[in-house]
Amino acid sequence: MDRRLGELVAEAWPAPFAQDMGGWLLRHADGVTKRANSVLPVHDPGDVDLAIGRAERFYTELGLPTVFLMDAQARPEGLDGVLERRGYELVEPTIAMTTDLSGPRERGGVDVMDAPSREWLDLWWSVDGRHDHQLPMAEKILTGVGAGYASVDGLAVGRGVIQGKWLGVYAMAVAPDARRRGLGRRVLRALLGWGSERGCERAYLVVVERNAAARALYESEGFVPAAAYHYRVRNVTAR
Numbered sequence: 001m002d003r004r005l006g007e008l009v010a011e012a013w014p015a016p017f018a019q020d021m022g023g024w025l026l027r028h029a030d031g032v033t034k035r036a037n038s039v040l041p042v043h044d045p046g047d048v049d050l051a052i053g054r055a056e057r058f059y060t061e062l063g064l065p066t067v068f069l070m071d072a073q074a075r076p077e078g079l080d081g082v083l084e085r086r087g088y089e090l091v092e093p094t095i096a097m098t099t100d101l102s103g104p105r106e107r108g109g110v111d112v113m114d115a116p117s118r119e120w121l122d123l124w125w126s127v128d129g130r131h132d133h134q135l136p137m138a139e140k141i142l143t144g145v146g147a148g149y150a151s152v153d154g155l156a157v158g159r160g161v162i163q164g165k166w167l168g169v170y171a172m173a174v175a176p177d178a179r180r181r182g183l184g185r186r187v188l189r190a191l192l193g194w195g196s197e198r199g200c201e202r203a204y205l206v207v208v209e210r211n212a213a214a215r216a217l218y219e220s221e222g223f224v225p226a227a228a229y230h231y232r233v234r235n236v237t238a239r
Contacts, residue, residue, distance in 0.1 A: 004073045005096050005227045006040050009206065012161040012168040014144035016137070019058070023075070024051060026058050032130075032137045034092065034231050038067040044076040052086065056234065071229035080232065088232035093209040097223035101167065101196045101203055110190035112148040112160065120149050120157050127173035142171065150190045156183035160191040167195030169205035172214070184214075188221055 015027035015036035023043025029036035037059075045051035059066040068088070070080050084090070116124075116139070125135050147170075148160040155178040159171040169191055174184045192203055205223065207214050 004042075005071050005229060006042070006069055006073065008163060008166065008168060008204065009035060009069075009229075010040055011163060012145065012147075012170060013141060016140055016144065021054060021058070022046060022051060024055065026055060028059070028062055028064060029141055030134065030137050031064050032134045032141065034067055034233075035069070036141050037064055038069045038231065040069055041074045041076075041079055048076060048079065048082055052082070066234040068232040069229060070232055071227065083232040087235045089235045091231045091233050093230045094206050094228060095209055095215070095225050096204055096206050096227040096229070097215075097218050098202055098204045098226040099192075099222040099224070101192060101200050105189070105193040105196045107190045107193040108186050110150055110152055110186055112150045112190055112194040114146075114148065116142060116149045116157075116159075117151070119154050120151050123151075123154065123175060124157050124171050124173045127175065128171065148191065148194050150187045150194070152183045152186045152190075153178075156187045158184075158187040158191050160195055162195060162198055162200060165199070165201040167192070167198075167200040167203040169203060172205075184217060185221065188217070192221075 022045035025040040161168040
């Protein structure tokens, strides 16, 4: 990818609250999703141990675990090893996949709306959410940047974000009793067509490494692995 993965993801999944701490961006959203409640280590903060301590105090005061989003560009180099030695667990290895959007693409008759409907939100959160009281914050994250929202028969949904020549695909979800019917594929194709219509030349998405079914779908639609990241989560019992 020609732009840093963490920055693309941060733009498309914006935390409502963020603080720059010497080159590390400390983000939080009341604990809703790791993406929006983690440290994005963009630049070398200097004294790493001091910076980690400040990050830990920041999240502890919020009643949240300290989480770092780690990709190949995390700074300083060697930070992942430092966190491991401090007892941070590696969780949710995630793959970024990309595809070319050149050539005509059809939406397949699926509309892409400018805002998520209540039905869209309820379906997505029923599949991907944790607690009902967190849905308002999740909606704030989703709508923090302009995006398109696709839905098929109220059983499958997805979100697309225009980022220059890139289209980010997020929040893909299919109702459990409606899977293996091609609905997720229809949503994905609709978003890719929508992004192509708006001048996007490439698309990316992120998928948890262990989600073999989703990865197979994306590969069958032309996506290939391009980068990766994982989280480091503070294991308080190890300290």
